[in-house]
Amino acid sequence: MPALTFDLLATDPASHARRGRLTLNHGVVQTPIFMPVGTYGTVKGVMPRSLHDMGAQIILGNTFHLWMRPGLDVMQSFGGLHGFEQWDKPILTDSGGFQVWSLGAMRKITEEGVHFQSPVNGDKLFMSPEVSMQIQTILNSDIVMQLDECTPYETNGHNTTEAEARQSMEMSRRWALRSQAEFERLGNPNALFGIVQGGMFKHLRQESLEALVEMDFPGYAVGGVSVGEPKDEMLDIMAHTPHRLPAHKPRYLMGVGTPEDLVQGVAEGVDMFDCVMPTRNARNGTIFTRYGDLKIRNARHKTDHQPIDTTCSCYACAGSPGADGAGLSWDQGGRAGFSRAYLHHLDRCGEMLGPMLTTIHNLHYYLNLMQEIRDALDAGTFAQFRLRFQQDRARGV
Template sequence: MQKLPVTYELLKKNGNARAGVITTPHGKIETPVFMPVGTQGTVKGMSKEELLELGSEIILGNTYHLHLRPTDELIAKFGGLHKFSAWEKPILTDSGGFQVFSLGTIRKIKEEGVEFASHLDGSKRFISPEKSIEIQNNLGSDIVMLFDECPPGQSSREYLIPSIERTTRWAKRCVTYHKRPTEQGLFAIVQGGIYEDLRDKSFDELKEMDESFSGYAIGGLAVGEKKEDMYRILKHITPKLPENKPRYLMGVGEPLDMLEAVEHGVDMMDCVQPTRIGRHGTVFTKYGKLVIKNASYAEDDRPLDDGCNCYVCRNYKRGYIRHLLKAGEILGQRLTTYHNLYFLVNLMKNARKAILEDKFIEFKEEFIKNYSLGKQSEWINPKKIGENK
């Protein structure tokens, strides 16, 4: 049995919540962790130095997008995605499956793989399990995701059962084709929708290949199902995943969902939400989301979030940031993006600290109490220059 290139050390449990360390070829990651998404080899609007400053320990790259542009072959000529993007810390690449399947009517699923049309020029393309792994081998990421079928949200049992079985067959093909098993860790993806027994089926089939996997992801959540369904499935399946390997919840970046996931034993999460909503003028605060583009903040001389120690909150006022966004200035989008990423990255760092101190539930309850105040909070409400603080 060969040594896996990505390993996990569990340091402390507080209930099912876990604090640990993931070791990769490009460094260690303290968990639980939020991973900013760098779809095209960059986290939108952020420099490497800013990502390091706000505390990012790992970022994502998107297999589908980088395959189409600038191509994984070109990136390989630069020595891989780390050298191409000047990011020296760990990188996780998704399989490209979610993007392929989200194209809907312009894709066709076969046992061999998926035919689809490029969103760039409409040209016909094909990604198989082998092709997905080949692309990720070229990209040189620390963590490689298996190519799976991403079922639509609220899929029926009748749809999910053959989908899970196909995902298992594709997983075996990915394992067989992987050309850099000592340099890149493979993560399996557990599917099964909102059905506990189908989640068990998916995991039971995948764990037969456990010696080839450095970790396990939970896919097919946060895709339109009810919150209670997502939480129910997390509570059911997460503690069943191997305790000696990292557990990754894909596509979740809502603070309350993240804390729920941590409570059930999730170690890693990612989402485009902090950058996407930031560019459109919405920011996270400890009292809930704030739509900074609203006219009511034009004369507000406070930072985005009191008590936040990020570069933006230490240096800029709401009224100025609103002005930048309304004027279409790129700096406004960069500032809101920076703050949002800092908020989620450090939410997980604080959750980790609470786990190590056996205080995670108290931490979670205090966060929820404040975050749920929303418009009731004086801090969220607009304030004009000159008012008493």
């Protein structure tokens, strides 16, 4: 059996949106899908059981951070990341390139790879396409990402020029070839994705795309967005690139974004998304709801008996089913969720339960949003869904 199969199940005639099914070594993923980010082998503040319950189908791991800690010897002893973190569904790992790039003065990028100092203990280390493939093979992730150079929006205090973006894109293209060759040499049984780069220049994006398609990767990602560029420029690249990738292969938009970004990304032909926004924002008191964003730290929530969102079925909003599955676990048959007042109190007191509950809600909201998108695509009502989504989000909490 191939490491990846992608079945296109439905398309939207009014946009580039599509409904698919992605089959990987550790299970099936229904697309479009949002992938929660588990940097250190855990989605912050969320039990694996909660991820299952909220419908997470695939999660991310971070190659760079897992290489730093706990290290490859530990990972190898568990047979990879699945056994280490006790997750039996698919995992995607990034290449480590973004994290190495973000080290700034602590790293030096050359054609061979990146020399850098470990942010953990100061050791001198080297990351190359070959090293990234070796690490990800030990992690045994279902989807492996090529090592690329993340093209910044700004370089040395000025907007990245076309020449600088081209130089970066062409090196990423050469690194894609090296990643592919090492992946095959290692006999990795999983799937390797290529990453389209080119900064904010559409013709460079097109060159990168065409070169990667020639390499015939099982799937493709659009990288180098959400790196400091204005929102309109990010949306411009999102409108240009995804639908030009092969229709019979999955398309992944890296590091994006808000609920509005996800719906727009689906309309542009994206199948897979990831972003730290739902978890990071939850820890900082921002909660996503059907009717807009809620700032739980605002004083107006101090005495508010409402749950976060009366339409939400997550544990934070509605409680959990009883042991027999017939009712709620506590109260007399009504809603058993937590009030905004309680969440406000937890946040003010710095209690860890607060961000745990808001993270559960935010991830549930994102995953449920994707389920609603899939349902609309199945029913042929995606255009109506988009309009209703926009109206609801604009209404306000």
